[in-house]
Structure formats: structure tokens, C-alpha cells
Amino acid sequence: MFGALRLPNTILFGSGQRHVIGSATARFGTRTLVCTDARMAQLDVFAAVIKDLEAHGVEARVFDQTIADLPIDSIKECVAGVGDFKPDSIIGIGGGSCIDMAKVVSVLLTHGGEPSAYYGEFAVPGPVLPLIAVPTTSGTGSEVTPVAVILDSARGTKIGIASPYIIPHMAVCDPELTMTCPVGLTACSGADALAHAVEAFTSKTRPADAMLTEQHVFIGKNLLSDHFARLAVSNVFRYLARACKDGSDVEAREGMMLASLAAGCAFGTAGTAAAHALQYPVGNLTHTSHGDGVGALLPFVMQFNRSASPEAFAELAGVVGLGDASMSVDERSQLFIDEVATLFAAIGIPRSLQALGLASGHENDVAAGALKAERLVKNNPRPLDLAAMLHITQAAYAGERAALLNL
Incomplete structure (x- = not known):
């Protein structure tokens, strides 16, 4: 531990x-x-x-x-x-x-x-x-x-x-x-909070060397950050849609601020990964909000990373009450990814990079630019190179997660 x-x-x-x-x-x-x-x-x-x-x-x-x-x-x-x-x-x-x-x-x-x-x-x-x-x-x-x-x-x-x-x-x-946050800001902020929690919970696990925190600001998945990540994921699923539907819902606003705080506690130590790395060049090219960008990218990054950490995604499915003990780890992990995509679609997060406004032909620029965010790339649970980043970017541009299933 x-x-x-x-x-x-x-x-x-x-x-x-x-x-x-x-x-x-x-x-x-x-x-x-x-x-x-x-x-x-x-x-x-x-x-x-x-x-x-x-x-x-x-x-x-x-x-x-x-x-x-x-x-x-x-x-x-x-x-x-x-x-x-x-x-x-x-x-x-x-x-x-x-x-x-x-x-x-x-x-x-x-x-x-x-x-x-x-x-x-x-x-x-x-x-x-x-x-x-x-x-x-x-x-x-x-x-x-x-x-x-x-x-x-x-x-x-x-x-x-x-x-x-x-x-x-x-x-x-x-x-x-x-309480006065408009619905669009509420939605993209909530998507950002969920991305922080999910990427922290599924980030690369490093050997527990005593010098780990001296050598890395962001140290990857660990026991304490996982606790906060679970709380954040649970609260986002419980309160985000409510906060978007009715901004005066005090309980939903409290639940989402707690989710954001908990997600910050998680990723502030564990770090984030590919969805955030990819958002940097995407945001620069589209001039769209950070939350919309990571929200659009997260289901595709999760789909790419699922094979590297299926147990973590399956555990998050349990956190939000998806699936049951009769289902396999692979089934439950996929269920969680699908449910994130469904939630984001319901609150108006763009479902692809094309819908976000990325012009055709920029996929290579995005993939190459994302690799420059080394602190995020090294934290991803599945190794990332230019080909991997390009696969994610192309799938996210087209809005086709199925393209990532067999990679």
C-alpha cells in the first residue's frame, strides 16, 4: 500500500x-x-x-x-x-x-x-x-x-x-x-472535474520508491488520491445533470463543488494524462473551453486506455452503480466508458473534435503537439507515441470510439 x-x-x-x-x-x-x-x-x-x-x-x-x-x-x-x-x-x-x-x-x-x-x-x-x-x-x-x-x-x-x-x-x-454559473459553463466545468478524477484514478502506477515524490510532482495512481477520485466520480454522476437542468438546485451545486474539490485533491497528486495532453493543441486550434475539449476527448482516451487498466474502469462502474457481479471486468469497464459518453452527450458536451470545431487536416498537428506535454504523457497508463496519439485524435475527430477497440 x-x-x-x-x-x-x-x-x-x-x-x-x-x-x-x-x-x-x-x-x-x-x-x-x-x-x-x-x-x-x-x-x-x-x-x-x-x-x-x-x-x-x-x-x-x-x-x-x-x-x-x-x-x-x-x-x-x-x-x-x-x-x-x-x-x-x-x-x-x-x-x-x-x-x-x-x-x-x-x-x-x-x-x-x-x-x-x-x-x-x-x-x-x-x-x-x-x-x-x-x-x-x-x-x-x-x-x-x-x-x-x-x-x-x-x-x-x-x-x-x-x-x-x-x-x-x-x-x-x-x-x-x-449559483449564477450558466448552463454551458456548468456543463464544461463538470466535464473537466470528471476528467480529472478519471485520469487520476486510471493513471500509471509507479513503484513506491521513497524518492518518488521528490522526483515527480505528479506521481500516478495511489491509495490516497484514489479515495478522492472515487468521491469525485460518484458526485459528478449524481449531481452534474441536475446542476445543468436547474442552476438554483442548491444540493446539486454543493455536490458539484465537492466533486471538483475532490477531483483536484486526486489529480493534484496523481496527475492527469492523455485527454489533457491532447486538449492543449486542440484548445489552441479551436479556441474552445478547456472543459469542452477534455470532455470531447475523454471517452476516446478511456477507450484507448481500457486495455491497460480494465480493473480501474470496472471499479469506477461499481462506484456509480453500473453492472453487477455476474459481468466480466471487460464488460463493466466498457459500461463505464459508455456511460461517461452518454452523460456528456446529455449535457451538451461536443461528441467529437469535428463537432468541437477542429478543422479537417489538423489531426497530425494535434497528435504531435500533445506529445510535448511530457508530464501528462508519462502519466498515461498505456504508452503513448505519435502513432498512438494519432489513432486517438483520428477516432475523436470522427466520433468513432469503435476504431480504438482493437488497437
């Missing part, structure tokens, strides 16, 4: 927990930088957070121009806007890009240099400014993870900065902040 977790010092979950932000931030000092986006900055709930900070003697400098997918120019604009403010802490409030903005800016304000200096694993040389992460969507799990993903336009792809030093000090997960 082997397990490992890297998590924030404090995780708070529950309706109304956002009211702790002012008090908690004051423990770090009297100045904080708040990273958010233009939509969030206009909401009354955001104004209330700023007022709470002020009531606790904390001056807030707000950067509200965070852009989805986090292009480097946006990061540089935020850093330049800080000037001589010298924050004692940084708050990221919003979707994953807002929280990732806070992570990257904390690195740059502490250690200087360009974002590219910190690409890959373990490149951040030491602790950063204390981070408080406040998610307003139920999908990315960034509030508890050691990774920030940014868009490097010069390289034409997304790329990750992965380091235990950028795990937020505190995660404040208040489901009330997700």
Missing part, C-alpha cells in the same frame, strides 16, 4: 465560507493583490469580499483583466500593475484561470524573471507569497493543486508550471459562488 497527497494548509468547504476571507487574509499582512476577471469584478458578491477585506484592515489592489486560458501577456500586465504595492498575499477568485493567474504572479513577484523560466516540474526555487484560492466554478480544482497552466502564444500551446510551492495556502470553496 502506498499513498501521497499534497494539499493546502487549510481547505474550507460549505455555503457562506467566503465570509472568512477578510479575517484569514489579515493574518498575512495589510496588503493583498486580488486576481479576478471582468465579469466577477462587477458582481455584488465580489464587492462584499473587498468590503470584508477592508473591514479587517487589508488594502486590496484588484486586477480584474484575467483572460481565459491565461496568455502570457495577461500575466505580465498583472505584474506590471502591481508596481510598488508589495502585497503580503495574493487572492485568486474566479475560475481556474483567475486562480492560476494568482499562482504565476506569486512566483514572479517572489522570484522574478519570465514565466518561461518556471515551465515544467520543480522549476520554482522556493516558497512564494501566500495564496488564497476562491473558486467560483466547479471544475478546475486549481484551488488545491500544484500546477498553473498558461498559454504561450509564441510556442503555440498551453504549458504548465508545476511545483508544490504554488499550492495555495488556503482554499475557500463556497458553493453559493457557483
Whole structure:
């Protein structure tokens, strides 16, 4: 038995927990930088957070121009806007890009240099400014993870900065902040959460060497991350369709935020794999949301990986109440994959890369680009090379999972 977790010092979950932000931030000092986006900055709930900070003697400098997918120019604009403010802490409030903005800016304000200096694993040389992460969507799990993903336009792809030093000090997960999420954002965020959980649970199992966590930020499938992955998968199947159908369903919103948090706890240690690697070039070519991309890709990646870890997929079938003891492992594993595809179709996730908007003829570009995400490729349970990536991409483009059955 082997397990490992890297998590924030404090995780708070529950309706109304956002009211702790002012008090908690004051423990770090009297100045904080708040990273958010233009939509969030206009909401009354955001104004209330700023007022709470002020009531606790904390001056807030707000950067509200965070852009989805986090292009480097946006990061540089935020850093330049800080000037001589010298924050004692940084708050990221919003979707994953807002929280990732806070992570990257904390690195740059502490250690200087360009974002590219910190690409890959373990490149951040030491602790950063204390981070408080406040998610307003139920999908990315960034509030508890050691990774920030940014868009490097010069390289034409997304790329990750992965380091235990950028795990937020505190995660404040208040489901009330997700109540106004539109149905499309609810659906793609939920698809992202399920992809995190499934890829963490089915990721490559590495030998339990005592130095494993020193050599890899993401260590693959293990006892402790599996616990959180199961919880996430169970909650997504129980609550995602409900949250999409009725955004005012409080229980569904709570269930999905817990699913997202649990999925973040799982993949923040275990890591993700091919679906996320493929989404990087797909997202760059289609300019579509991360959640729609991984959601479109996940059934095809699972189909490719099933032969390498059928027991794991079969176990997830049991987690969501599919199949019975009379069925074989292969039958139950296939049942789970089919059910994921059915759920995604029901909530409007594109069923193929063509439906997502990928133009014909880009399959080779996607396959080659995905291989560049080495931290994800090495985590896949089944070995990946250019031919394998191309098989997945072609099947996903055509929307034909059957093409992957006999590979």
C-alpha cells in the first residue's frame, strides 16, 4: 500500500465560507493583490469580499483583466500593475484561470524573471507569497493543486508550471459562488472535474520508491488520491445533470463543488494524462473551453486506455452503480466508458473534435503537439507515441470510439 497527497494548509468547504476571507487574509499582512476577471469584478458578491477585506484592515489592489486560458501577456500586465504595492498575499477568485493567474504572479513577484523560466516540474526555487484560492466554478480544482497552466502564444500551446510551492495556502470553496454559473459553463466545468478524477484514478502506477515524490510532482495512481477520485466520480454522476437542468438546485451545486474539490485533491497528486495532453493543441486550434475539449476527448482516451487498466474502469462502474457481479471486468469497464459518453452527450458536451470545431487536416498537428506535454504523457497508463496519439485524435475527430477497440 502506498499513498501521497499534497494539499493546502487549510481547505474550507460549505455555503457562506467566503465570509472568512477578510479575517484569514489579515493574518498575512495589510496588503493583498486580488486576481479576478471582468465579469466577477462587477458582481455584488465580489464587492462584499473587498468590503470584508477592508473591514479587517487589508488594502486590496484588484486586477480584474484575467483572460481565459491565461496568455502570457495577461500575466505580465498583472505584474506590471502591481508596481510598488508589495502585497503580503495574493487572492485568486474566479475560475481556474483567475486562480492560476494568482499562482504565476506569486512566483514572479517572489522570484522574478519570465514565466518561461518556471515551465515544467520543480522549476520554482522556493516558497512564494501566500495564496488564497476562491473558486467560483466547479471544475478546475486549481484551488488545491500544484500546477498553473498558461498559454504561450509564441510556442503555440498551453504549458504548465508545476511545483508544490504554488499550492495555495488556503482554499475557500463556497458553493453559493457557483449559483449564477450558466448552463454551458456548468456543463464544461463538470466535464473537466470528471476528467480529472478519471485520469487520476486510471493513471500509471509507479513503484513506491521513497524518492518518488521528490522526483515527480505528479506521481500516478495511489491509495490516497484514489479515495478522492472515487468521491469525485460518484458526485459528478449524481449531481452534474441536475446542476445543468436547474442552476438554483442548491444540493446539486454543493455536490458539484465537492466533486471538483475532490477531483483536484486526486489529480493534484496523481496527475492527469492523455485527454489533457491532447486538449492543449486542440484548445489552441479551436479556441474552445478547456472543459469542452477534455470532455470531447475523454471517452476516446478511456477507450484507448481500457486495455491497460480494465480493473480501474470496472471499479469506477461499481462506484456509480453500473453492472453487477455476474459481468466480466471487460464488460463493466466498457459500461463505464459508455456511460461517461452518454452523460456528456446529455449535457451538451461536443461528441467529437469535428463537432468541437477542429478543422479537417489538423489531426497530425494535434497528435504531435500533445506529445510535448511530457508530464501528462508519462502519466498515461498505456504508452503513448505519435502513432498512438494519432489513432486517438483520428477516432475523436470522427466520433468513432469503435476504431480504438482493437488497437
